[in-house]
Amino acid sequence: MNLLIKSTTVIDSKSNFHNQTVDILIEKGVITKISKRITNPKNYKTLSLKNLHVSQGWFDSSVSFGEPGYEERETIANGLRTAALSGFTHVALNPNTNPVIDSNADVTFLKSKSSKTPVSLHPVGALTKNAEGSELAELYDMQSAGAVAFQDYQKPIQNPNLLKIALQYASGFNGLVCSFPQESKISGNGVINEQVTSTSLGLKGNPNLAEELQVARDLCLLEYTEGKLHIPTISTAKSVELIKDAKKRKLNVSCSVAVHNLVLNDSLLSTFNTNLKVLPPLRTQEDCEALIDGLKDGTIDMVTSDHNPIDIEHKKVEFDHAKYGTIGLESAFVALNTVLTLKKTIEVLTKGKSRFGIEDAVIAEGTRADLSLFNPNSTTIFTKDNIHSTSKNAIFLGHEIKGEVYGIVANNQLVLNQ
Incomplete structure (x- = not known):
């Protein structure tokens, strides 16, 4: 060209x-x-x-499509087209498909589907087999095939020993382990942030504590193992403080935040609009401001759209029964640009590449x-x-x-x- x-x-x-x-x-x-x-x-x-x-090509560290298994939500071809039209040249694709991406062959399939596309697809392999949280998947084999990280998308690793072993094992080949920040027994059946809004609407709450306990636990495991950890989509002020302290102690940790958790707060939920049902949930305005401050001071390393297409059959239902997730590629830049300076917006849309082993392409x-x-x-x-x-x-x-x-x-x- x-x-x-x-x-x-x-x-x-x-x-x-x-x-x-x-x-x-x-x-x-x-x-x-x-x-x-x-x-x-x-x-x-x-x-x-x-x-x-123009800027260096943007990178999104958490994108879901659907193929294989949920093509009615999004195919790889249309998902990558959407990414391109949204300004992204690199996306890390989550393994929440059917079957789950948990083997060398699965990663190879994704790479082959995107070998000639403008947007570079970087597969994220499941951390555990079938993302069931019981035993580790074939991490080294997946990284050999092109996986850039490992996580069970939006599924917390409940067994701390399993995460400990994952961090120890992956450190042998510089693998990036991701751990979703939610303590399931604390979050329970909560569907929105546990605060004034959840009480007034009569919806079960998912408290900040559920995230913060998991972040604290994972940072303790990281310090013990001296591994390499990424905490995706944090959403609370206390999580920012915990990670800031961990970085001061030189732990090898990075984190991201979803654009919607920066820009929107839980007061919007009075409409019962299921497009607002996301995980982690929208928090308070105070949390939003703390997350923005965390981006500005470098505690939070990158921003993601957390793009997660959900078909209408699973969204146009009662709020309690709707699936979590929003599409976000199309709105990532234009929403982020409302709360950050242009320089900072571009920085946080490109900074994550190095953490996921993707080479920068400086404009030169x-x-x-x-x-x-x-x-x-x-x-x-x-x-x-x-x-x-x-x-x-x-x-x-x-x-x-x-x-x-x-x-x-x-x-x-x-x-x-x-």
């Missing part, structure tokens, strides 16, 4: 062209020239868009073009027209958003929102 990008502002703190408005020439998928003005050398395709900005001459294309300044309302996913369970429907994603340049391909 050959392309001349005209008059674009570079947002990449690692690039010599950071905050500069330049032209970028791409030949056969490689950036060959960056300059204030470039004359089209061979009548290449020219890209010129309103207030165009001679590097492969791995770019997200966007306009950070437009303001509008998120509607069904913004949705590219097969499932429509979008938590941000009707909310004000800031910015517009144009598409990506990655893997020698250009994908644009038309």
Whole structure:
């Protein structure tokens, strides 16, 4: 692919062209020239868009599709198309499929399905066989096939000895173990945050304590094993404090937060809208503010959309019976951009790559073009027209958003929102 990008502002703190408005020439998928003005050398395709900005390609550390087994929710092909149109060039795909991704052959299948796509798919293997929490899956074999981490998606590891063994075993090949932060006996049958809202609505609550106990336990196990741990989608102020302290003690820990847990709070649940039923649940505004502060000071390493398509049959039911999950790729940047500066937004959408073993592609001459294309300044309302996913369970429907994603340049391909 050959392309001349005209008059674009570079947002990449690692690039010599950071905050500069330049032209970028791409030949056969490689950036060959960056300059204030470039004359089209061979009548290449020219890209010129309103207030165009480019950054290193964004990475989402927690994405679910459906294939194999739940194709009615989302296929791999449409999921990766959605990611591209949402500005992501790399996604880590969760193993919550049928069958569960828990072997070398399963990981190889996912890699083969995405071998020629613009978006790079990075499989996350199940930590335990069939994600049942009883015995470890084939971790080393899966990493050999291309798995970048291991977790039982949204299923806490209840047996602490199993997590201890996983951390010890995976450290032998630098494997990244993920542990979902919820103590199931404390969370019980809670479906929303345990607070004033849950009491007023008569819905069972899932308290902050359920998350914080699990985070504290897992950090103790990490300190004992000297392993490598990632805690996905934290949601409480106390979790931020616990992880901040662990990092001060030099533990090898990282964590993420879902965009909706940063931007939305549990006061919205008075409508009983099942698109708001997510795990971990929406917490209080105080928790939201603590999470934002955790991002700003570096305690929280990355942001995820936690994209989880759920078909209408499992969402258009009573709140208690609806499945957890929201689609989030389409809204990730434009929602995050409402609560963070542009510089910080781009930082937390790209920072997670190194933790998952994915190479950065700094915007510089001679590097492969791995770019997200966007306009950070437009303001509008998120509607069904913004949705590219097969499932429509979008938590941000009707909310004000800031910015517009144009598409990506990655893997020698250009994908644009038309």
